[in-house]
Amino acid sequence: MSAEPAIRLDGVSLALGGRPILDRLTLDVPARGVTALIGPNGAGKSVTLRVIDGLLRPDSGAVRVSPGRSAFVFQRTALVRASAAANVALALASLGLSRRERGERVAAALARVGLGHRAGDAATRFSGGEQQRLALARAWALRPALLLLDEPTASLDPGATAIVEDLVAEMARGGTAVLLVSHNLGQVARLAETVAVLEAGRTVEQGPTRTILFSPRTPEARAYLTGELPWTSFAAAS
Numbered sequence: 001m002s003a004e005p006a007i008r009l010d011g012v013s014l015a016l017g018g019r020p021i022l023d024r025l026t027l028d029v030p031a032r033g034v035t036a037l038i039g040p041n042g043a044g045k046s047v048t049l050r051v052i053d054g055l056l057r058p059d060s061g062a063v064r065v066s067p068g069r070s071a072f073v074f075q076r077t078a079l080v081r082a083s084a085a086a087n088v089a090l091a092l093a094s095l096g097l098s099r100r101e102r103g104e105r106v107a108a109a110l111a112r113v114g115l116g117h118r119a120g121d122a123a124t125r126f127s128g129g130e131q132q133r134l135a136l137a138r139a140w141a142l143r144p145a146l147l148l149l150d151e152p153t154a155s156l157d158p159g160a161t162a163i164v165e166d167l168v169a170e171m172a173r174g175g176t177a178v179l180l181v182s183h184n185l186g187q188v189a190r191l192a193e194t195v196a197v198l199e200a201g202r203t204v205e206q207g208p209t210r211t212i213l214f215s216p217r218t219p220e221a222r223a224y225l226t227g228e229l230p231w232t233s234f235a236a237a238s
Protein backbone atom coordinates (compact mmCIF):
# COMPACT_ATOMS: atom_id res chain seq x y z
CA MET A 1 0.00 0.00 0.00
CA SER A 2 1.78 3.13 -1.17
CA ALA A 3 -0.81 5.79 -0.22
CA GLU A 4 -0.83 7.25 3.28
CA PRO A 5 -3.32 5.40 5.46
CA ALA A 6 -6.60 7.17 6.24
CA ILE A 7 -6.10 6.35 9.91
CA ARG A 8 -3.08 5.26 11.88
CA LEU A 9 -3.32 4.38 15.56
CA ASP A 10 0.00 3.73 17.20
CA GLY A 11 0.26 2.34 20.72
CA VAL A 12 -3.04 3.86 21.82
CA SER A 13 -4.04 3.17 25.43
CA LEU A 14 -7.15 4.37 27.23
CA ALA A 15 -8.69 3.57 30.60
CA LEU A 16 -12.38 4.28 31.28
CA GLY A 17 -13.96 4.12 34.72
CA GLY A 18 -10.61 2.93 36.08
CA ARG A 19 -10.50 -0.06 33.69
CA PRO A 20 -8.01 -0.39 30.82
CA ILE A 21 -10.08 -0.55 27.63
CA LEU A 22 -7.52 0.07 24.87
CA ASP A 23 -4.11 -1.46 25.42
CA ARG A 24 -1.34 -0.18 23.13
CA LEU A 25 -3.69 -0.51 20.17
CA THR A 26 -2.13 -0.32 16.74
CA LEU A 27 -4.30 -0.08 13.64
CA ASP A 28 -3.85 1.05 10.05
CA VAL A 29 -6.88 1.87 7.92
CA PRO A 30 -5.98 2.14 4.22
CA ALA A 31 -6.94 5.29 2.33
CA ARG A 32 -9.18 3.33 -0.02
CA GLY A 33 -11.76 0.62 0.39
CA VAL A 34 -13.54 -0.88 3.38
CA THR A 35 -11.72 -2.04 6.50
CA ALA A 36 -13.68 -4.11 8.99
CA LEU A 37 -13.01 -4.05 12.71
CA ILE A 38 -14.23 -7.26 14.32
CA GLY A 39 -13.90 -8.94 17.70
CA PRO A 40 -15.91 -10.05 20.72
CA ASN A 41 -18.35 -7.91 22.73
CA GLY A 42 -16.46 -5.46 24.87
CA ALA A 43 -13.20 -5.75 22.88
CA GLY A 44 -13.13 -1.97 22.42
CA LYS A 45 -14.38 -1.55 18.85
CA SER A 46 -16.84 1.29 19.54
CA VAL A 47 -14.35 2.99 21.85
CA THR A 48 -11.79 2.83 19.04
CA LEU A 49 -14.21 4.58 16.65
CA ARG A 50 -14.79 7.27 19.28
CA VAL A 51 -11.06 7.79 19.69
CA ILE A 52 -10.65 8.12 15.91
CA ASP A 53 -13.49 10.65 15.76
CA GLY A 54 -11.98 12.68 18.60
CA LEU A 55 -14.90 12.02 20.97
CA LEU A 56 -12.53 10.28 23.40
CA ARG A 57 -8.93 11.29 24.03
CA PRO A 58 -6.45 8.46 24.61
CA ASP A 59 -4.22 8.45 27.70
CA SER A 60 -1.20 7.69 25.52
CA GLY A 61 -0.23 6.83 21.97
CA ALA A 62 -0.69 8.58 18.64
CA VAL A 63 -3.87 9.00 16.57
CA ARG A 64 -3.41 10.22 13.02
CA VAL A 65 -6.41 10.80 10.78
CA SER A 66 -5.78 12.18 7.31
CA PRO A 67 -7.43 15.55 6.72
CA GLY A 68 -10.90 15.72 5.19
CA ARG A 69 -14.50 15.48 6.20
CA SER A 70 -15.55 12.48 8.25
CA ALA A 71 -18.98 11.04 9.01
CA PHE A 72 -19.87 8.72 11.87
CA VAL A 73 -22.93 6.46 11.92
CA PHE A 74 -23.41 5.32 15.51
CA GLN A 75 -25.01 2.14 16.79
CA ARG A 76 -27.82 4.34 18.12
CA THR A 77 -28.51 7.32 15.96
CA ALA A 78 -28.83 10.83 17.35
CA LEU A 79 -31.55 12.64 15.40
CA VAL A 80 -33.03 16.07 15.96
CA ARG A 81 -36.78 16.55 16.48
CA ALA A 82 -37.53 17.63 12.96
CA SER A 83 -38.38 16.10 9.61
CA ALA A 84 -36.15 13.53 7.95
CA ALA A 85 -35.23 16.11 5.30
CA ALA A 86 -34.31 18.68 7.96
CA ASN A 87 -32.04 16.14 9.67
CA VAL A 88 -30.07 15.65 6.47
CA ALA A 89 -30.11 19.37 5.59
CA LEU A 90 -28.75 20.28 9.03
CA ALA A 91 -25.73 18.04 8.52
CA LEU A 92 -24.99 19.91 5.27
CA ALA A 93 -25.31 23.38 6.78
CA SER A 94 -21.57 24.03 6.97
CA LEU A 95 -20.75 22.92 3.41
CA GLY A 96 -21.55 26.25 1.77
CA LEU A 97 -24.01 24.77 -0.73
CA SER A 98 -26.67 26.92 -2.34
CA ARG A 99 -30.22 26.38 -1.11
CA ARG A 100 -31.06 24.57 -4.32
CA GLU A 101 -27.99 22.31 -4.26
CA ARG A 102 -28.70 21.45 -0.65
CA GLY A 103 -32.33 20.61 -1.39
CA GLU A 104 -31.31 18.39 -4.30
CA ARG A 105 -28.70 16.59 -2.27
CA VAL A 106 -31.14 15.99 0.59
CA ALA A 107 -33.74 14.58 -1.80
CA ALA A 108 -31.18 12.34 -3.52
CA ALA A 109 -29.87 11.05 -0.17
CA LEU A 110 -33.34 10.16 1.11
CA ALA A 111 -34.25 8.50 -2.19
CA ARG A 112 -30.99 6.53 -2.10
CA VAL A 113 -32.00 4.80 1.16
CA GLY A 114 -35.64 4.32 0.16
CA LEU A 115 -36.98 7.13 2.35
CA GLY A 116 -37.86 9.65 -0.36
CA HIS A 117 -41.55 9.41 0.45
CA ARG A 118 -40.88 10.07 4.17
CA ALA A 119 -38.97 13.36 3.72
CA GLY A 120 -41.53 15.44 5.64
CA ASP A 121 -42.12 12.96 8.47
CA ALA A 122 -40.77 13.42 11.99
CA ALA A 123 -37.43 11.59 12.15
CA THR A 124 -37.70 10.76 15.85
CA ARG A 125 -40.87 8.76 15.11
CA PHE A 126 -39.07 6.56 12.58
CA SER A 127 -38.54 2.89 13.42
CA GLY A 128 -35.05 1.80 14.50
CA GLY A 129 -34.21 0.54 11.02
CA GLU A 130 -35.58 3.69 9.33
CA GLN A 131 -33.53 5.88 11.67
CA GLN A 132 -30.44 3.87 10.79
CA ARG A 133 -31.07 4.36 7.07
CA LEU A 134 -31.63 8.07 7.67
CA ALA A 135 -28.31 8.27 9.51
CA LEU A 136 -26.62 6.68 6.53
CA ALA A 137 -28.37 9.05 4.11
CA ARG A 138 -26.99 11.92 6.19
CA ALA A 139 -23.48 10.47 6.00
CA TRP A 140 -23.76 9.88 2.24
CA ALA A 141 -24.96 13.43 1.65
CA LEU A 142 -21.80 14.76 3.31
CA ARG A 143 -19.55 13.04 0.70
CA PRO A 144 -17.01 12.29 3.45
CA ALA A 145 -13.38 11.31 2.94
CA LEU A 146 -13.77 8.95 5.90
CA LEU A 147 -16.85 7.04 7.02
CA LEU A 148 -17.00 5.37 10.44
CA LEU A 149 -19.79 2.81 10.79
CA ASP A 150 -20.72 1.13 14.08
CA GLU A 151 -22.85 -1.93 13.32
CA PRO A 152 -24.88 -0.01 10.74
CA THR A 153 -27.24 -2.88 9.87
CA ALA A 154 -27.74 -4.42 13.31
CA SER A 155 -31.48 -3.60 13.38
CA LEU A 156 -32.23 -3.70 9.66
CA ASP A 157 -34.34 -6.16 7.70
CA PRO A 158 -32.66 -8.01 4.80
CA GLY A 159 -33.88 -5.54 2.14
CA ALA A 160 -32.69 -2.51 4.08
CA THR A 161 -29.39 -4.28 4.84
CA ALA A 162 -28.84 -4.73 1.10
CA ILE A 163 -29.57 -1.01 0.50
CA VAL A 164 -27.05 -0.01 3.16
CA GLU A 165 -24.38 -2.43 1.94
CA ASP A 166 -24.81 -1.14 -1.64
CA LEU A 167 -24.46 2.43 -0.44
CA VAL A 168 -21.33 1.68 1.59
CA ALA A 169 -19.75 -0.17 -1.35
CA GLU A 170 -20.63 2.75 -3.67
CA MET A 171 -19.05 5.27 -1.28
CA ALA A 172 -15.91 3.14 -1.03
CA ARG A 173 -15.70 2.91 -4.83
CA GLY A 174 -16.08 6.69 -4.95
CA GLY A 175 -12.96 7.13 -2.80
CA THR A 176 -14.32 7.22 0.76
CA ALA A 177 -12.21 5.26 3.27
CA VAL A 178 -14.64 3.18 5.34
CA LEU A 179 -14.05 1.68 8.77
CA LEU A 180 -16.85 -0.75 9.56
CA VAL A 181 -17.55 -2.40 12.92
CA SER A 182 -19.73 -5.45 12.38
CA HIS A 183 -20.47 -8.86 13.85
CA ASN A 184 -22.05 -9.89 10.56
CA LEU A 185 -19.22 -11.88 9.02
CA GLY A 186 -21.10 -12.35 5.75
CA GLN A 187 -21.28 -8.59 5.49
CA VAL A 188 -17.58 -8.30 6.33
CA ALA A 189 -16.78 -10.79 3.55
CA ARG A 190 -19.01 -8.89 1.09
CA LEU A 191 -17.72 -5.40 1.83
CA ALA A 192 -14.24 -5.38 3.33
CA GLU A 193 -10.86 -5.77 1.67
CA THR A 194 -9.04 -5.62 5.00
CA VAL A 195 -9.98 -6.94 8.44
CA ALA A 196 -8.55 -6.17 11.87
CA VAL A 197 -9.41 -8.38 14.84
CA LEU A 198 -9.60 -6.67 18.21
CA GLU A 199 -9.39 -8.53 21.50
CA ALA A 200 -9.20 -6.90 24.92
CA GLY A 201 -8.24 -3.54 23.45
CA ARG A 202 -5.46 -4.78 21.17
CA THR A 203 -5.25 -5.64 17.48
CA VAL A 204 -4.40 -9.33 17.52
CA GLU A 205 -4.40 -9.75 13.74
CA GLN A 206 -4.85 -7.56 10.66
CA GLY A 207 -4.74 -8.56 7.01
CA PRO A 208 -6.68 -9.25 3.81
CA THR A 209 -10.29 -10.33 4.49
CA ARG A 210 -9.89 -13.80 3.01
CA THR A 211 -6.81 -14.58 5.09
CA ILE A 212 -8.34 -13.37 8.34
CA LEU A 213 -11.75 -15.00 7.87
CA PHE A 214 -10.53 -18.33 6.47
CA SER A 215 -7.00 -18.82 7.81
CA PRO A 216 -6.58 -16.78 10.99
CA ARG A 217 -3.20 -17.29 12.64
CA THR A 218 -3.92 -16.27 16.22
CA PRO A 219 -5.94 -18.32 18.74
CA GLU A 220 -7.92 -15.16 19.66
CA ALA A 221 -9.06 -14.58 16.06
CA ARG A 222 -9.83 -18.28 15.61
CA ALA A 223 -11.89 -18.35 18.82
CA TYR A 224 -13.94 -15.30 17.76
CA LEU A 225 -14.53 -16.60 14.24
CA THR A 226 -15.59 -20.06 15.36
CA GLY A 227 -17.95 -18.59 17.94
CA GLU A 228 -16.09 -19.92 20.94
CA LEU A 229 -17.35 -17.95 23.93
CA PRO A 230 -14.61 -16.94 26.36
CA TRP A 231 -16.84 -17.13 29.45
CA THR A 232 -17.66 -20.81 28.91
CA SER A 233 -14.02 -21.67 29.62
CA PHE A 234 -14.12 -19.37 32.70
CA ALA A 235 -17.27 -21.18 33.89
CA ALA A 236 -15.69 -24.59 33.29
CA ALA A 237 -12.59 -23.57 35.25
CA SER A 238 -14.52 -22.36 38.29
Ligand SMILES: Nc1ncnc2c1ncn2[C@@H]1O[C@H](COP(=O)(O)OP(=O)(O)OP(=O)(O)O)[C@@H](O)[C@H]1O
Residues within 6 Å of the ligand: 016, 017, 021, 039, 040, 041, 042, 043, 044, 045, 046, 047, 048
Ligand atom coordinates in the same frame (compact mmCIF):
# COMPACT_ATOMS: atom_id res chain seq x y z
N1 LIG B 1 -17.70 5.74 28.99
C1 LIG B 1 -17.33 4.55 29.47
N2 LIG B 1 -17.01 4.39 30.77
C2 LIG B 1 -16.60 3.19 31.26
N3 LIG B 1 -16.47 2.08 30.50
C3 LIG B 1 -16.76 2.19 29.20
C4 LIG B 1 -17.20 3.42 28.60
N4 LIG B 1 -17.41 3.21 27.29
C5 LIG B 1 -17.12 1.91 27.07
N5 LIG B 1 -16.72 1.29 28.21
C6 LIG B 1 -16.29 -0.11 28.34
O1 LIG B 1 -15.31 -0.38 27.37
C7 LIG B 1 -15.39 -1.72 26.93
C8 LIG B 1 -15.37 -1.74 25.41
O2 LIG B 1 -16.60 -1.18 24.94
P1 LIG B 1 -16.95 -1.07 23.40
O3 LIG B 1 -18.31 -0.49 23.31
O4 LIG B 1 -15.85 -0.41 22.67
O5 LIG B 1 -16.99 -2.61 22.99
P2 LIG B 1 -17.28 -3.24 21.56
O6 LIG B 1 -16.05 -4.00 21.14
O7 LIG B 1 -17.78 -2.19 20.63
O8 LIG B 1 -18.40 -4.30 21.93
P3 LIG B 1 -19.81 -4.75 21.23
O9 LIG B 1 -19.42 -5.79 20.21
O10 LIG B 1 -20.54 -5.37 22.38
O11 LIG B 1 -20.47 -3.53 20.66
C9 LIG B 1 -16.66 -2.30 27.54
O12 LIG B 1 -16.32 -3.16 28.58
C10 LIG B 1 -17.41 -1.08 28.04
O13 LIG B 1 -18.14 -1.38 29.22
